[in-house]
Amino acid sequence: MNSARPPLPSAFRAGLLDFLEAVRVEAGLSKNTLIAYRRDLERAARYFHTRGADSWSAVDSEAVVAYLGARRAGEASEATVARALSAMRMLMRHLASEGRIARDPTALLNSPVLRKSLPRALSLAEVERLLAAPAGATWRDQRDRALLEVLYASGARISEALGLTTDGLEPSLRVLRLTGKGSKTRIVPIGERARSALAQWIAQGRPKLPGALQRREVFLTHSGEPLDRTNAWRRVKAAALRAGITTRITPHGLRHSFATHLIEGGADLRSVQEMLGHASIQTTEVYTHVDSEHVLALHRLYHPRG
Secondary structure (H helix, E strand, C coil), rough: CCCCCCCCCCHHHHHHHHHHHHHHHCCCCCCCHHHHHHHHHHHHHHHHHHCCCHHHHHCCCCHHHHHHHHHHHHCHHHHHHHHHHHHHHHHHHHHHHHCCCCCCCCCCCCCCCCCCCCCCCCHHHHHHHHHHHCCCCCCCHHHHHHHHHHHHHCCEEEEEEEECEHHHCCCCCCCCEECCCHHHHEEEEEHHHHHHHHHHHHHHHHCCCCCCHHCCCCCCCCCCCCCCCHHHHHHHHHHHHHCEEECCCCCCHHHHHHEEEEEEHHHHHHHHHHHCCCHHHHHHHHHHHHHHHHHHHHHHHHHHCC
């Protein structure tokens, strides 16, 4: 007897795979976490499908509540149910921000307050080594150097950096117009080194690629296609290895380092919120512990009784 589970409907599967790829690249989640999310969400998709839904867009809040109730009735622990809801909230939020569903059915559901785990911020010395890693004069080095500089200088999400277009760039390159979640646009300033690296890539490296003049995307591959999140993550990892940085680094880690170094330098939370594109100041408040730890470190260093 064949006990294999039937394949998921294509609409469920496409949305799930897009979400998993996004969190793998942007959040740098571990393989085990991704496997757990996939298992939870495939189970949820099958539950919704057996009750008539053919895609994530057909799932409403009542269906989510019913699914969680079914998990509890099956004697799942509260921790397991909380994880299932957390995965569902992340998925639905992602699909809504990408325009795959009209609204997030989990937005108004109560959920456990979970402490966010921030990636480790790079030290300033590590940042310098990382940004200097693509030191050659090839088009690939120029592209990777520009990408790394943009990520650290602006705090952009990887999807925002890859969404930059040549016709959308401000001529002096003093600021970047980033389009974030929900198609919201914000203006973020960048420094001289990032401007220089970006200008060199656009003027020298990018035109060497086939079909570059017909492409709007700033960052391209060797074949002239837009650089995607997976390849961008690989370029960040390659630069980290070349820089001798052995800890796990993701594009999101550069965004975190950007915010951490701003806070340590004295920037206020509201300004950091605007530059990161956080809809709520509460999201940015996860960085308040960074400020506290920095102040404590200075106290220990300089106070006579520290």
